[in-house]
Amino acid sequence: MIVVTGATGNVGRTLVRLLAEQGHEVTAVSRRITRSDVPTGVRAVAADLAAQPAAGLPAAADAVFLLVGGDLMMTGDPSAVVAPFAHYGKIVLLSSQGVVTRPDSLSHGKAFAAYERAVMDSGTDWTLLRPGGFASNAYAWAPSVKASRTVAAPFGDVGLPVVDPDDIAAVAAAALTEPGHSEACYELTGPAPTTPRQRAAALADAMGEQVTFLHQTREEARAQLLTFMPAPVADTTLDIIGTPTPREQAVSPDVENILGRPATPFTTWAERNAAAFR
Secondary structure, three states, X not given: XXXXXXXXXXXXXXXXXXXXXXXXXXXXXXXXXXXXXXXXXXXEEEOOOOOOOOOOOOOOOOEEEEOOOHHHHHHOOHHHHHHHHOOOOEEEEEOOOHHHHOOOOHHHHHHHHHHHXXXXXXXXXXXXXXXXXXXXXXXXXXXXXXXHOEEEEXXXXXXXXXXXXXXXXXXXXXXXXXXXXOOEEEEEOOOOXXXXXXXXXXXXXXXXXXXXXXXOOHHXXXXXXXXXXXXXXXXXXXXXXXXXXXXXXXXXXXXHHHHOOOOOOHHHHXXXXXXXXX
């Protein structure tokens, strides 16, 4: 059996589907998950990893995909969060590229690094996934695109190789079920850097409608980010998208090496999700 935490999110939902399609026994875990959230044959468990212990988690499993949410990432005890999974066969942790590119950041660097250490010290097999920015962060533009066909973002011409969450899920499925990924750390990116202005244009093309790009100041963007994320996360996010390091702008080969195909471009993500912006 494979346990997937964060099972209703952008990565977890696809991962649950992929594993179920491959014929694996899957337990999908999320705080407010219901039976309707998972495919037929998948067990749904409503559990909060912040609770100690988190009730409802299987006592044992072949592997677990571990996703730790933002608040718990910043305030939780990594050893306590990881402990219920220490007797599983393997832990695949969704971490962050910031562990290596922003080691002094309280959020992307130090917080994720603490969870990585807890996983590596757990005594079980492990794999670390370190994605850069997600293509699905563009969902934050959906309200303005729906209301006025506009996208407001800072640093409009700074490029980053954002990664499709479906690619992260596919890599996670491989790490959970295939040999050869023991004690590996993978950086996951898209196939090429794209700027916010280019991503807005890709959404416009996918929708077949005009979308106007509007420049935001860093201060305006920070105020918006603070409505749904802690200040350290918002500040580091703005540092990354505004003044990325060379490594953050580089394309990693790991997605292609593991999946045997190129990473998915943002244009494909936009085409697949255009309905969310109409």
